[in-house]
Amino acid sequence: MSLTNQSETFSVAKRVQSIRHAVRGVTEMLKSEHNAWVHLFATVCVVLAAAVLSVNAIEWCFLILAIMAVWVSEALNTAFEFLCDVASPDFHPLVKKSKDVAAGAVLLSAIGAVIIALIIFVPHIALLL
Numbered sequence: 001m002s003l004t005n006q007s008e009t010f011s012v013a014k015r016v017q018s019i020r021h022a023v024r025g026v027t028e029m030l031k032s033e034h035n036a037w038v039h040l041f042a043t044v045c046v047v048l049a050a051a052v053l054s055v056n057a058i059e060w061c062f063l064i065l066a067i068m069a070v071w072v073s074e075a076l077n078t079a080f081e082f083l084c085d086v087a088s089p090d091f092h093p094l095v096k097k098s099k100d101v102a103a104g105a106v107l108l109s110a111i112g113a114v115i116i117a118l119i120i121f122v123p124h125i126a127l128l129l
């Protein structure tokens with residue numbers, strides 16, 4: 001919402017338009033970010049493994065939260081990178097720190113997701129052995 005349209009009345013068409021913008025953002029991330037392809041591959045693997053191992057509803061919830069945490073942090077990191085590139089196309093030590101910290105958020109969420117996946121999948125796999 002811009003500062004000029006604060007008194008705008010609620011419009012379903014506008015909300016639908018907002019969702020379209022958001023979908024375009026996800027599509028843009030999938031097109032431009034190679035890391036997103038890795039997340040997509042990992043997401044497919046985790047969902048398939050969860051289905052094959054018949055994890056329960058609570059385990060599904062944790063897996064979905066872990067997957068979402070990675071995607072949300074990647075999306076915010078991508079948005080941050082775009083903004084940094086506009087604000088400072090040339091090298092700047094603070095941009096370096098900012099981008100590295102944003103990338104660190106993705107790394108931390110991915111590490112958490114791997115730990116959650118191990119906690120959930122290892123007992124299921126052990127039962128099969």
Ligand SMILES: Nc1ncnc2c1ncn2[C@@H]1O[C@H](COP(=O)(O)OP(=O)(O)OP(=O)(O)O)[C@@H](O)[C@H]1O
Nearest residue numbers: 034035081088089090091092093095096099100103
């Ligand atoms: N304008 C800049 N000033 C300083 N350092 C930068 C700048 N742009 C990028 N960097 C450094 O280069 C690293 C990689 O930046 P980049 O924007 O390519 O992100 P990436 O996630 O590693 O790459 P990609 O998103 O293409 O996979 C950043 O983490 C940062 O350390």
